[in-house]
Amino acid sequence: MSTPYAKLPGWVEYGLIPLINLAVAFVVAGLVVLLVGENPFEAAYHLINGAFGRGEYIGFTLYYATTFIFTGLAVAVAFHAGLFNIGGEGQAYVGGIGVALACLWLDKVMPWYVVFPLAILGSVFFGAIWAFLPGWLQAKRGSHIVITTIMFNFIASSLMVYLLTRVLKPLGSMAPQTRTFAEGGQLPKLDWLLSIFGLNVGTAPFNISFLLALAAAFGVWVLIWRTKLGYEMRTMGHSPSAARYAGIRESRITVITMMISGGLAGMMALNPIMGEQFRMQLDFVQGAGFVGIAVALMGRSHPGGIIPAAILFGVLYQGGAEIAFEMPSISRDMIVIIQGLVILFAGALENMFRPAITRAFAMRGQRAAAVVQTKGA
Amino acid sequence: MDFFHVLVVLLESTIRVSVPLVFAALAGLFTERAGVFDIGLEGKMLGAAFAAGAVAAVTQSVWMGLLAAILISVVLSLVHGYASITQRGNQIVSGVAINFIVAGSTVILGEAWFRQGGRTPALAEGARFQTINLPGADAIRDVPILGPIYADLLSGHFLLTYLAFIMVPASWWILYRTRFGLRLRAVGENPGAVDTAGISVIWLRYRAVICCGILCGFAGAYLSLAMTAGFVKGMTAGKGYIALAALIFAKWRPKNVMLACLLFGFLDALAIRLQGTPLPLVGQVPVQLMQALPYILTVILLAGFIGKAIPPKAGGVPYVKER
Numbered sequence: 001m002s003t004p005y006a007k008l009p010g011w012v013e014y015g016l017i018p019l020i021n022l023a024v025a026f027v028v029a030g031l032v033v034l035l036v037g038e039n040p041f042e043a044a045y046h047l048i049n050g051a052f053g054r055g056e057y058i059g060f061t062l063y064y065a066t067t068f069i070f071t072g073l074a075v076a077v078a079f080h081a082g083l084f085n086i087g088g089e090g091q092a093y094v095g096g097i098g099v100a101l102a103c104l105w106l107d108k109v110m111p112w113y114v115v116f117p118l119a120i121l122g123s124v125f126f127g128a129i130w131a132f133l134p135g136w137l138q139a140k141r142g143s144h145i146v147i148t149t150i151m152f153n154f155i156a157s158s159l160m161v162y163l164l165t166r167v168l169k170p171l172g173s174m175a176p177q178t179r180t181f182a183e184g185g186q187l188p189k190l191d192w193l194l195s196i197f198g199l200n201v202g203t204a205p206f207n208i209s210f211l212l213a214l215a216a217a218f219g220v221w222v223l224i225w226r227t228k229l230g231y232e233m234r235t236m237g238h239s240p241s242a243a244r245y246a247g248i249r250e251s252r253i254t255v256i257t258m259m260i261s262g263g264l265a266g267m268m269a270l271n272p273i274m275g276e277q278f279r280m281q282l283d284f285v286q287g288a289g290f291v292g293i294a295v296a297l298m299g300r301s302h303p304g305g306i307i308p309a310a311i312l313f314g315v316l317y318q319g320g321a322e323i324a325f326e327m328p329s330i331s332r333d334m335i336v337i338i339q340g341l342v343i344l345f346a347g348a349l350e351n352m353f354r355p356a357i358t359r360a361f362a363m364r365g366q367r368a369a370a371v372v373q374t375k376g377a
Numbered sequence: 378m379d380f381f382h383v384l385v386v387l388l389e390s391t392i393r394v395s396v397p398l399v400f401a402a403l404a405g406l407f408t409e410r411a412g413v414f415d416i417g418l419e420g421k422m423l424g425a426a427f428a429a430g431a432v433a434a435v436t437q438s439v440w441m442g443l444l445a446a447i448l449i450s451v452v453l454s455l456v457h458g459y460a461s462i463t464q465r466g467n468q469i470v471s472g473v474a475i476n477f478i479v480a481g482s483t484v485i486l487g488e489a490w491f492r493q494g495g496r497t498p499a500l501a502e503g504a505r506f507q508t509i510n511l512p513g514a515d516a517i518r519d520v521p522i523l524g525p526i527y528a529d530l531l532s533g534h535f536l537l538t539y540l541a542f543i544m545v546p547a548s549w550w551i552l553y554r555t556r557f558g559l560r561l562r563a564v565g566e567n568p569g570a571v572d573t574a575g576i577s578v579i580w581l582r583y584r585a586v587i588c589c590g591i592l593c594g595f596a597g598a599y600l601s602l603a604m605t606a607g608f609v610k611g612m613t614a615g616k617g618y619i620a621l622a623a624l625i626f627a628k629w630r631p632k633n634v635m636l637a638c639l640l641f642g643f644l645d646a647l648a649i650r651l652q653g654t655p656l657p658l659v660g661q662v663p664v665q666l667m668q669a670l671p672y673i674l675t676v677i678l679l680a681g682f683i684g685k686a687i688p689p690k691a692g693g694v695p696y697v698k699e700r
Contacts, residue, residue, distance in 0.1 A: 032485060036489040142689065143676070143680050147621070147625060148679060151622065151679075154672045157669050159669070162665040293473060297470065299659070331488055333481045333485050334481065337477070338481075340474045340475070341478060343470060343474035347473075348460035348467055348474055349459075350466065
């Protein structure tokens, strides 16, 4: 199936259509707010105010955005190779082991700038391992990557419960978590970045891993559009048969892509573990792996789109907490609905409004042509 | 407690936890056999469970609850159908979206309507399913071996439990012995051929999706109207994914679906049973390992180490008429 739709200008394709999809998602979410018996405009006000109203709020928004940049990039990289990595959740979770091990090992003797690179390596390593198996199974044994990654999410969850309740928990403690890291396991905050704009970051855990996320986004851009590997990935994603004909080794690309994707998802663990909680807790991923799907869909799998999409979800998470606080009848689960709606309209139903928009543009084109004609005559 | 008694208790709880899995996996069987992948089973089941709990609580009628469950589940199925059949959207993405929308809405609406932390009020007797005692169950109870099997294992379940196990041969009959079933399977393997024969691929797939909705409705209703008295938030707790795993494990065949669900149900029951008790030879098995076992088994199966699971050929691909 080639694209059944006419080609649209870039700003329509990458700007207008996602915005319309997003707007529809918000309208439907507004209807849910109405159904609950609350005023959707009031909710929208609290959402925006809660996300941007103060330096501290912005700090929280960007803290969440950091997480979603990583998981969004993870999903996007796989998308480019035609793979649907639904296992970001598990990969990020297991990636946490790498972070925790680096911190538990060195936090008392080394400063953060020594521990951080090791933690990055650890998170990438464990995340990549967790994605390697589904990738390898798809490449060599033909199992469907979507199903295996779902299964691996659950296996990861069981594994982490086991590790946190039996292995990594300090003696004598009841809570399923590692010990709190010393200073070496704590990332410095990015308060200076916000203070440039005269904002006070307050208690927000906005930390240095945000810069790592931006670097990762740039790295992904270079990888996908400026390297041979990226070209091969895109070729495979576009047409597996063409890739095979061109001599691209499909199984190799599948495994490598999944490992890069898993590594990126794993890096997500740095942000909550070293940046906020300073220990590894149960369920620290909190669905960020799935948010990554929405972020990648919204951002059209391009780092330039993923960063704003991740910030949008950061706004939803932070603003959503504020809505929950100000309007008790709306809980934070509102975010989950909006997220689902964004996935539905920006992902599964992305072509719903396309025929109408295409028609509108065709009409405009005709009119412009008619104007040219009359002028000529 | 002798061994036999323990076994009967274990099998009895196996049946209890398997019922929603059987319904949901059969639901998946219908859509996936028609070429529409569905990872939204979890969401549909959860939505149905909520609708059942909420409506039964308000109307005090178990049947209204069941009806609402089926209705909501079918509506969600149609959304999935619209996205993946009519709009030719990505079926996985659509399924994920439905899971999210339902997970959020059930909590928000439940909290707004009942104000009990996302749960629906506890259901009174008339508003939930009662267990059915098969004739003569009490009389035969004291007979050794046969007595407990009949009285405890076969008797004393809910109507929906019996329905679930009747649905297994019924699904087989529909899929393999009716014209609708033949076409349904054909549309999942080669929609082009079905189209050439002058049969609407779209309408067939929509009907498959509706069948899926009805069965997921039963699964959800069982959770909130039979297994427990009311809806608790997130009460499906991954059962939709286990059902999906069971469906793959069963290689998309009705009888195997039942066996796979029973196996996964058994593992679940065993995990609860074994918690903290060491086994001979292996020592203490971590509960987490038992819980992860269905998923691990499915991965091993998918990798082709225990037979090969071949999904319907046209699964996951929207059908486009050639022009």
